[in-house]
Amino acid sequence: MNIRLSDIRRAFQGIVPSGVSTADSHGVPNITFVSQVYLVDDRHVALSCQFFNKTRRNLDENPLAAAEVIDPLTLQAYRLRLKFLRSEKSGPLFDTMSLRIDAIASHTGMTGIFRLIAADVFEVESVDIVEGFLTTPVDAPCEGVSIEGARTEMRGLQLVSERINRAADLESLLASVLESLEEFFNFSHTSILLWDDANRRLTTMSSRGYGKSGIGAEVALGEGLIGTVAREKRLLRLSSLEADLRYGRTIRREATGAASALAEEIPLPGLPDAQSVLAIPLTLGDRLVGVIAAEDRDPMRFSEWHEAYLDIIANQIALGIDRMIEHGDEVGEDAAVAAGAAPTAAERCRAKRRLTYYRHDDAIFVDDEYLIRNIPARILWKLLGESQRTGRTEFSNREMRVDTSLGLPPVKDNLESRLILLRHRLQEKCPDLQLVSTGRGRFALKAEASLELVER
């Protein structure tokens, strides 16, 4: 084999669909487009078996196959002669291929219908460039990691580590990580979601590069791309998001008659026209801490190098977050409720605010607009009630922790992240009500408007 499969790995990213032909025992050929030929190693590829189709039946009769894959940057085609070896229904290869399909299925409301049945593994007997496929060959842009680039990225890794270690509080830790990713890798659209064991959801705690911060946006475990990454605790890199989603939607459309109750499609968090996604679980051992996600409009934006690199950073972020949560009171938890920007004159014009707590929904609305729910809502309601009853405006983290009515978990209570979330939501929806730091582990409720509290 003159061409190594790893030398043409771009052709295996699934950006251009590949043709795969097989033949039955009577010599009748069959040809199909597949969304991705998965590169296993330099001698093996795999195809996803999602339906028991003709290709699959032919392989049982005749293991020989041929595939044509195309480099998406140069449009150069390569032909592979294949020999079917085995179907894997579990194991690392199956899990990796399944994650991508599960994520797309979840995102398009096709969970359980659009799924991987098996990873069909082939030995590659030969790979040849298709001479004459292009009349004018196109030079591939250099995408290797140059020594200079690697130095920059290693330096970036060092600086990200330093910033994580230096961060005084959770909020600055998350913000500095996303800032560093943009500074050193030009990742312009990023977010970090933290896992909340109490309500079994991921909550967006920090984002960068989006028109709206999206802070407070929630994702359930297993929902969409990020929820799938969190559930499986496995990294996901999609290079052809639009094509994958289109493929998933086609199957959804085709399956509509066969499945009665398909879930509604979940809006993709972040860029509406993202072409590539890299989502990495933040874990400590088996424990899920959160997910860091990056998106881009360039389908080739994220490479294997970024996977490896962000995996290292993800470990450090997870450790840093855990340190903040574990020792929040000791490492400047007060910064979690640092003073926000003062309300503008225009904002102060709205001198009266009605806050309504809906007990059944465990949610607070401000002037009929949703503000926050669950534990942060209970915290705010406690502060508002206490303030109205006694005139008190100063509070401590400790008294939040000992108040069992708030429902904070006894360990890893994420109080700091809940206060960050609460402060951000107030800044966005009710800027004349603020949580302001008054010292280590202490904060004040500061109201610039008269408040009407209603409980229903």
Next chain:
Amino acid sequence: MPRCLDPGLSIIVGAVNEHGQPSTCRAIAIDSSDDLETLKVFLPVATSHETIKNIATTKRLAVVATYPFDNSATQLKGQAIEARLASEEEGVFVRERLEAFIGSLRGFGVPGRIASSLAHWPAFAVTIRVEQIFEQTPGPNAGRRLR
């Protein structure tokens, strides 16, 4: 009948040699003047050596035409009854279909400069007698026989 003769389609063909080894090749255009009783497939000479050799040996050919924007696809299978160099007159049709396909590729962000360099001429014109037509759109109905 499916839209397998529309412009802008992505087309691939599969053939097989006498030892059961399949081959694959991109086609530039397909056409039918008799409601898919027969199908004419245009294959670039530059890239279709193996496929033409296999067709000459086993006669069998499978063709899939996919509309890239919604993945709707049809597979046609049959036996070759003629294989020859396409005429200049047919070349006009081939170039029209290539332009339409380049338009589809542009819709996916492939620069026209690159797409325009796809080999297409001279081309072989292979006519097959269509024996079977299948639904090939991804999903539970893929593989359903239409004719």
